[in-house]
Amino acid sequence: MTDATAKAPMARQRRxxxxxxxxxxxxxxxxxxxxxxxxxLLSDSFLTPRNLLNILNQSTPLFIVSCALTLVIIGGGFDLxxxxxxxxxxxxxxxxxLNVDPYLAMVAAPLIGIVLGTINGVIITAFNVxxxxxxxxxxxxxxxxxxxVTNGKLIPVRIDEFAWLGRQKLDxxxxxAVNVAVIVMxxxxxxxxxxxxxxxxxxxIYAVGGNEEAALLSxxxxxxxxxxxxxxxGGAAGLAGVITVSRLxxxxxxxxxxxEFEAIAAVILGGTSIMGGAGAIWRSMAGVLLLALIxxxxxxxxxxxxxxxxxxxxIIVLAVALAAAxxxx
Amino acid sequence: xxxxxxxxxxxxxxxxxxxxxxxSDISLDIAAGTVHALVGENGAGKSSLGKIIGGYYTPDEGxxxxxxxxxxxxxxxxxxxxxxxxxxxxxxxxxxxxxVQNVFLGRESNRYGVxxxxxxxxxxxxxxxxxxxxxxLAKVARLRLxxxxxxxxxxxxxxxxxxxxxxxxxxxxxEDEADRLHEVIRLLKAQGKTVIYVSHFLDHIIANCDNVTxxxxxxxxxxxxxxxxxxxxxxxxxxxxxxxxxxxxxxxxPDVSVPAVAELRNVATSTGLSNISLVVRPGEIVGxxxxxxxxxxxxxxxxFGADPIRSGExxxxxKLQPRIKVMDAVxxxxxLVPEDRRKQGLVLTQTVRPNISLGTLDAISRGGIISRSRxxxxxxxxxxxxxxxxxxxxxxxxxxxxxxxxxxxLSKWAVARPKLLILDEPSRGVDIGARQRIxxxxxxxxxxxxxxxxxxxxxxxxxxxxxxxYLLSDGRIFAEEPSSSLTVESALHRVFLEQNQEHPEAAA
Numbered sequence: 001m002t003d004a005t006a007k008a009p010m011a012r013q014r015r016x017x018x019x020x021x022x023x024x025x026x027x028x029x030x031x032x033x034x035x036x037x038x039x040x041l042l043s044d045s046f047l048t049p050r051n052l053l054n055i056l057n058q059s060t061p062l063f064i065v066s067c068a069l070t071l072v073i074i075g076g077g078f079d080l081x082x083x084x085x086x087x088x089x090x091x092x093x094x095x096x097x098l099n100v101d102p103y104l105a106m107v108a109a110p111l112i113g114i115v116l117g118t119i120n121g122v123i124i125t126a127f128n129v130x131x132x133x134x135x136x137x138x139x140x141x142x143x144x145x146x147x148x149v150t151n152g153k154l155i156p157v158r159i160d161e162f163a164w165l166g167r168q169k170l171d172x173x174x175x176x177a178v179n180v181a182v183i184v185m186x187x188x189x190x191x192x193x194x195x196x197x198x199x200x201x202x203x204x205i206y207a208v209g210g211n212e213e214a215a216l217l218s219x220x221x222x223x224x225x226x227x228x229x230x231x232x233x234g235g236a237a238g239l240a241g242v243i244t245v246s247r248l249x250x251x252x253x254x255x256x257x258x259x260e261f262e263a264i265a266a267v268i269l270g271g272t273s274i275m276g277g278a279g280a281i282w283r284s285m286a287g288v289l290l291l292a293l294i295x296x297x298x299x300x301x302x303x304x305x306x307x308x309x310x311x312x313x314x315i316i317v318l319a320v321a322l323a324a325a326x327x328x329x
Numbered sequence: 330x331x332x333x334x335x336x337x338x339x340x341x342x343x344x345x346x347x348x349x350x351x352x353s354d355i356s357l358d359i360a361a362g363t364v365h366a367l368v369g370e371n372g373a374g375k376s377s378l379g380k381i382i383g384g385y386y387t388p389d390e391g392x393x394x395x396x397x398x399x400x401x402x403x404x405x406x407x408x409x410x411x412x413x414x415x416x417x418x419x420x421x422x423x424x425x426x427x428x429v430q431n432v433f434l435g436r437e438s439n440r441y442g443v444x445x446x447x448x449x450x451x452x453x454x455x456x457x458x459x460x461x462x463x464x465x466l467a468k469v470a471r472l473r474l475x476x477x478x479x480x481x482x483x484x485x486x487x488x489x490x491x492x493x494x495x496x497x498x499x500x501x502x503x504e505d506e507a508d509r510l511h512e513v514i515r516l517l518k519a520q521g522k523t524v525i526y527v528s529h530f531l532d533h534i535i536a537n538c539d540n541v542t543x544x545x546x547x548x549x550x551x552x553x554x555x556x557x558x559x560x561x562x563x564x565x566x567x568x569x570x571x572x573x574x575x576x577x578x579x580x581x582x583p584d585v586s587v588p589a590v591a592e593l594r595n596v597a598t599s600t601g602l603s604n605i606s607l608v609v610r611p612g613e614i615v616g617x618x619x620x621x622x623x624x625x626x627x628x629x630x631x632x633f634g635a636d637p638i639r640s641g642e643x644x645x646x647x648k649l650q651p652r653i654k655v656m657d658a659v660x661x662x663x664x665l666v667p668e669d670r671r672k673q674g675l676v677l678t679q680t681v682r683p684n685i686s687l688g689t690l691d692a693i694s695r696g697g698i699i700s701r702s703r704x705x706x707x708x709x710x711x712x713x714x715x716x717x718x719x720x721x722x723x724x725x726x727x728x729x730x731x732x733x734x735x736x737x738x739l740s741k742w743a744v745a746r747p748k749l750l751i752l753d754e755p756s757r758g759v760d761i762g763a764r765q766r767i768x769x770x771x772x773x774x775x776x777x778x779x780x781x782x783x784x785x786x787x788x789x790x791x792x793x794x795x796x797x798x799y800l801l802s803d804g805r806i807f808a809e810e811p812s813s814s815l816t817v818e819s820a821l822h823r824v825f826l827e828q829n830q831e832h833p834e835a836a837a
Contacts, residue, residue, distance in 0.1 A: 199697045200690040207687055210678035217635060217673055218688040218741070219659030277678030 027322045028270050028286045031315070035293050043300045049176055051296070059292040060185045061086070061240035063285065065259060066266040067192050068229075068236030070284040073267055074196070075229040076209035076276030077124070077131040082237040082263060084142035085116045086256030089241030091146050094155035094251020102162035109242035110235045116142055117234015121227030131230070139260070146253040155251035166247030181243045188239065192232070193281045205229060210277025265312070266291055269319050290315070335397065336361040336492050336523040337382055337413075342391035344377060346728055351377045352547045355391070359492075359540075364514055364524045366534040366555070369544035369567050370732065370760030378544070379494045379527045383415030384408030395492065412491035416481045416498060424470035428452075431469050432483045455483055459513055475502050475621050482513065493517065494525040499533055500758045503620050503786060504821060511537045529760060531560045545569055564761060577769050580776040582796040583610045588647060590780035591632060591663070591749045596641035600627040601804040605641070609749060609780040614771065616791035616812055617784045618820050619801030625784045626668055627804065629751045632782070633665040634658040646748065659688060662748035666738055666755055668784075670731075674738045680723040682708050684737055689745045711740035715766060732763030739770060750774060751782045756790065768794060788817045802827040 023030065039046040065082050072079045089109040097105035120138055124131045165184070169177035196202040204225045207215040216222050237256070245251050270287030272279025291312060298308050337359040344352040352374045359365045367375040380386045382393060384405045392399050395411045405415065422431050429452045430437075438447035452465045461479040469477060478498065485493050495514075499507040507530075514524050514537060526538055534541060535555060543550040543566045550566045589608045596605040602624050609615045617625045630636045632643065634653040643650045645661050658665075667673035675684055685708050686693060693703045705722055712720045715736040719729075726737055735755065742750060752771065756764045771794055775781050785791050791798060792815050800808040800823060807827050 198699055198701070200694050200699060201697060203683055203687065203690055203699065206679055206683065207676045210676035211672070213673050214676050215687070216655060217633070217665060217667055219656040220687070221656060273678070275678075277676060 024323055025271075028283065028290060028319060031319065032286060032290055032293065035290070035297065039293065039297050039300070045300055046296075051300070053176070053178060053182070055289075055292045055296050056182050057179045059288055060179070060181045061244050061256075062259065062262055062266065062291070063185050063288050064188055064236045064240045064243075065233075066263040066284045066288050067189050067281060068233040069263045070267050070270075070272055070279060070281055071192060071196065071205060072131070072229045072233045073272055073274060074209045074276060074279045075205040075226055076212065077226060077229060078264075078274075079117075079120070079131065079135050079230060079233045080260050081116070081120060081135040081139035081142055082233060083256040083259040083261075084139040084146070085113050085234050085237035086241040086244075086259055087146040087253055088116065088142050089113050089238035090245045090255040091150050091155060091251045091253050093242040093245050094157045095149075097157050097159055097162045097245075098155065102157075102159050105162065106165055106242055106246070109245075110238040113238020113241070114231050114235040117231040117237070118227060120234065121230035124230070125223035125226055131226075143253075143257075150251070150253045152253060154253075157245065157249050157251060162246055163249060164246070166243050166245070181247070184239070184243070188236070189281065189285065196281060201225070201228065206277055208276075262291065265316055269316050271319070271323050334360050336363075336395070337525070338394040338397070339378070339382070340392050340394075342378075342381060342388040342393065344381065344386060344389050350547055352381070352388075355547075355549055357542050357549055357552050359523060359525060361396070361491075361523050362518060362521050363539040364518055364526055364537060366538040366541040367525065367527045367544065368529070368531070368534060368541060368563055369550075370762045373544040373567070373760065374547040375527050375544050376496055376730075379415065379496050379525060382408075382492075382525065383413060383494045385415065409488055409490070412489070413494070414485035414488050414490035414492070415494040415496065416478075416485055417496055422469050422477055422480060425468065427466050427468050428463055428472075428480055429465045431480050432487050434484065436487065451487070452483075455487055458486065458516065459483055460509065473622055475506055478502065479506075479510075482510070486513075486517070490522070492523045492525065494527070496527045497529065497758050498526070499528065499530055504788070505825075506621075507533060529758070529764075531563055534563075535560065543567055567760075568762060575765075576793040577772045579614065579772060579794070579796060580612060583612045585610075587611060589644070590646060591782075592642075592644045593628075593632070594642045594644075596631060596643060597639050598627060598631050598636050599639055600624075600630070600636045602627050602631060603804050605631075605804075605806055607799055607806065607809075609782055611748070611780050612775050612778045613797065614775050614781040614783055614795040616795030616798035617782065617801055618788060618791055618798045618815070618824065620824055621786065623801040623824070624804040625801055626753055628801070629665055629667075629753045629782065629784060632658070632749070632751060633663055635665070659745070662745070663751070664688065664742035664745050664747035664749070665751040666742055666753060668753040668757065670734055670738050674741075675726055675734060677727040679726070680721075681712070681717070681726050681737055682722050684726055685711055685740045685744060688741050692745075707744055708740075711744060714743070715740055715770070730760075732759040735759050735767065736763060739767065743770070743774070747779060749780045749782070751784075753784045754786060755783070756785065756787070788820050792817065792820065800824060800827070 045051055069079055069082065089112050092112050093105040093109040096108050120135055123129070124134045164180060166181055168180045170180060170183065171177050196205065204215065204220045207218065207220060208222045208225045212222055241256060244255060266287035267284045268274060269290055270283030272283050294312055294315065295308065298305055335358050339355055339357050342352060342355040355378060367378060369375045377386060381388050384403045384407060387403065393403065394400065395413060400407070400411065423434065429448050432452060432455070433448050438445050438451065449465060461483065463476055463479055469480060498510055502510060511533065517524055526534065528534055535558065538555050540552060541555050541558060541563065542552040543563060545567055587610045590611045591609045593605050593607050597603045605628060617628060619625050627636065631638055634655045634657055643653060645663065671677065676687065682704065686704055690699065693700055693707065708722050717733050717736045726734060729737065739755070756767050759767065771781060771783065783791055783795050792812050795812045798810055798812045798815060799806045800810065800820065802824055808823065
């Protein structure tokens with residue numbers, strides 16, 4: 001058996017990587033390394049465990065949302081409603097924590113997100129409308145719901161048990177302490193990676209995004225697969241929402257505005273194809289990290305923050321152009 | 330050949346993709362006003378060479394001259410500028426535009442960029458030359474593959490191309506349509522145009538070309554006038570060894586008393602089938618003979634649960650299947666290898682491994698978690714079994730030749746060990762080596778007791794590889810014959826006759 005495989009004519013196949021290939025595949029990592037070096041040289045306070053953990057902690061909600069959005073985009077969809085679901089989950093969690101139970105709030109917020117995400121998925125597949133349009137519309141509906149139920153007011157939650165999720169640190173020894181939220185984020189990321197790489201669902205997501213008709217003709221329940229990706233995206237937005245409320249002790253109906261675009265930027269920056277069917281979680285994580293490093297660099301270097309968006313935009317264009325240049329033949 | 334007689338001259342051209350050498354040291358001359366064939370197995374490099382001449386690929390080494398002028402910074406656009414147009418194997422049309430809009434894409438009648446009337450008249454003039462009979466206002470997305478190809482050909486002619494490269498132009502055409510295309514080619518030649526004809530159909534090449542270049546493994550074996558060549562001499566140089574085109578021996582046909590693995594009774598669908606009754610027994614190869622558009626593909630799709638059955642009954646293993654869906658069909662051991670491998674078969678963003686596993690994920694997983702080792706082992710077995718090249722488990726199937734892509738697609742259903750295997754054009758756009766391997770696969774699968782439904786535009790293939798054939802026309806089965814009693818000529822005669830009876834006005 002192995003004998004026959006070895007004899008297959010492999011002579012013409014050279015497994016060589018040119019520099020262009022490496023830049024195209026791992027460009028985002030190269031930019032991160034470059035940024036790490038520059039920031040370390042420019043500031044003494046950058047390369048400290050405290051600052052690095054702080055970066056990680058601050059980006060936790062974006063990490064979680066981008067992670068699940070990657071599933072949606074690989075599956076050939078697009079989700080513009082994550083920011084709004086984040087808002088609904090935030091005010092719901094604050095209300096439940098105040099009026100019912102703080103621990104129930106932590107569980108309820110992701111569940112509410114899953115329900116709203118599933119509604120997105122069902123509308124998209126039942127009416128066969130592009131997810132871009134559907135989630136653009138539902139984002140308005142969801143945001144409206146968040147504002148209506150709170151009358152537009154903030155809901156302060158000063159409950160110690162509830163703050164555990166966002167603020168509590170776990171001592172890892174050696175003076176290094178990590179927020180509970182960061183651990184939750186890492187577990188969520190590991191779960192999504194596992195789903196994409198090791199499960200039949202992950203395979204189905206890649207296939208639906210890469211060639212829906214081929215997936216259908218292979219006996220894949222393509223509609224169900226799409227609904228599941230949107231449910232994940234909604235659930236992630238809910239989880240990110242409750243983490244943020246817990247951290248700020250405040251439920252805000254406008255919370256998470258613009259989060260959907262940051263998440264899309266992170267996924268694209270990482271190099272996941274917006275056409276679907278290709279991409280990876282580590283890419284989006286690298287994209288979030290890059291956005292976070294840019295933000296952190298502006299802080300510790302005391303650069304005019306007005307340049308932040310401009311710089312971020314330029315870097316996204318460069319990253320996308322780099323990837324596209326490699327694809328030309 | 331004196332330099333000014335050369336339409337195209339290629340000197341020392343080499344091309345690699347991602348470390349894989351596709352072409353090495355290619356040199357050839359193509360005389361103006363001739364029809365020049367490029368032949369070779371899939372993966373031999375003939376399509377790549379066509380694409381280099383057409384400006385789609387840039388050579389890594391060497392140079393290309395068109396009418397004596399060396400081209401640099403060459404792209405499809407610049408190729409058109411010097412009179413070279415390419416018609417693709419994988420058609421490149423705008424599906425949402427209509428026929429006229431596609432034919433004159435980028436060359437619309439206009440005044441200062443504002444569209445004006447006149448394209449329909451220009452189309453009518455073009456149609457006089459081609460005589461394809463396509464509705465100029467039909468949306469391309471609604472046309473069948475064969476008709477789309479005609480649109481591509483008209484587009485090249487509309488561009489006043491002096492050199493037209495045709496990549497597998499007849500692979501999706503019926504014999505009759507192919508004959509008409511060859512008439513167009515003769516007409517083009519009479520007008521002094523040069524045609525580069527890339528094809529697997531050696532009969533077509535011998536009948537219609539002046540010169541031939543045989544390629545093997547990215548090299549030119551030889552360039553010679555067609556007059557001194559035969560089908561056998563061409564195949565021998567393509568394969569690098571002497572061989573005859575042989576049909577594999579069929580396993581014995583199952584007895585009529587054997588219960589059917591699949592049976593249709595008076596089935597009608599919204600896709601145009603009516604009153605279809607057919608039987609496939611285990612170990613039997615059943616052919617569907619008919620012209621493009623006769624409903625062959627629709628029968629396959631109905632039996633796979635891809636199109637709903639409106640009336641009539643469908644039984645799998647004697648069990649009635651009301652409202653069957655693809656996943657039900659797959660679960661009961663039905664497999665379909667669809668006609669368009671790139672659009673319906675493969676997920677090109679993925680590698681060989683997930684493509685082979687896609688139809689049978691449950692078999693290699695437990696609780697939704699895939700066993701990597703079982704998967705890799707299965708894929709390796711398939712690579713060895715079919716001789717897929719390159720033989721990497723995670724090879725990028727997008728870059729594979731047509732024959733190897735088809736082998737990957739067959740592997741996807743071979744691993745499923747189906748009871749009923751439906752093959753729609755299993756050897757379209759595939760070289761002779763791969764085709765022989767696929768034929769062998771069909772026969773050995775039937776020998777294992779699998780029922781096979783075989784559909785092919787090449788009548789020779791259906792007739793020689795099946796026990797029994799159903800003859801289709803206009804969504805109906807009008808005859809059933811033992812395949813051994815059919816010949817290509819008699820079968821063609823009957824389907825044409827049947828078609829003319831249905832549409833007496835079309836017979837005139």
